[in-house]
Amino acid sequence: MPQKSIKVCLLGFRSLAPLAYRSAAAALIVYDITNQDSFDEVDFWISELRSMGPEEILIYVIGNKVDLESYRVVDREVAESYAQTKGVFHFHSSAKTGQGVDEIFYHICQKTRSIQENRCKNRQSTVDVSNSTNSDGNREGDRGRCRCQSK
Numbered sequence: 001m002p003q004k005s006i007k008v009c010l011l012g013f014r015s016l017a018p019l020a021y022r023s024a025a026a027a028l029i030v031y032d033i034t035n036q037d038s039f040d041e042v043d044f045w046i047s048e049l050r051s052m053g054p055e056e057i058l059i060y061v062i063g064n065k066v067d068l069e070s071y072r073v074v075d076r077e078v079a080e081s082y083a084q085t086k087g088v089f090h091f092h093s094s095a096k097t098g099q100g101v102d103e104i105f106y107h108i109c110q111k112t113r114s115i116q117e118n119r120c121k122n123r124q125s126t127v128d129v130s131n132s133t134n135s136d137g138n139r140e141g142d143r144g145r146c147r148c149q150s151k
Contacts, residue, residue, distance in 0.1 A: 021049060025115075026058040026108045031079075033063045033092070034071040039079065046086050058111050059088040062104065067094040 021027050029045045031038040042061055049059055061083045063074065076092070083090030089107065093100035 021053045021057065023054060024057055025054075025112050026060060027053065028060045028062050028104070029088075030062045030064050030093075031074065033065050033074045033076075033079075034068050036073050039063075039074040042082075043086075046088060056115060058108065058115075059086075060104065060108070061086075061088050061090045062100075063090070063092045064095055066092045066099055067097045 027045075027049050029042050029049075031042055033039075046059060046061075049057055061079070063076070063079055065071075080090050089111075091100055091104045091107070093104060095101070
């Protein structure tokens with residue numbers, strides 16, 4: 001069975017966005033914690049992804065620039081509560097320092113793997129991760145890709 005590669009798109013340009021997320025497994029909606037207007041745009045993108053994106057797309061709302069915490073204008077609790085009511089994941093990060101970035105992508109990998117494993121179970125298949133390789137063909141243990149196999 002051919003494996004669908006995992007695509008993650010960073011949304012920012014409305015006119016090009018549909019091309020990026022129509023087959024994406026996950027989407028990151030990034031707002032600036034020091035800019036209320038950027039947070040106000042999040043609702044548009046969640047609606048856009050839900051109406052135009054794949055049915056099972058994982059949506060992540062990311063509060064960026066935590067290295068500028070003293071300049072925060074978007075309240076952390078408000079953002080987290082908002083994400084919870086929308087049924088999306090919420091994380092904080094700093095593109096400048098890298099804080100939180102690994103956690104976000106680790107979470108995406110775990111969730112997409114879980115979705116893929118559930119698809120295999122629903123097809124009465126097994127998941128083979130023993131021969132997992134990365135895109136360079138090097139073995140990477142459980143960080144590699146898994147494949148469904150018919151029983």
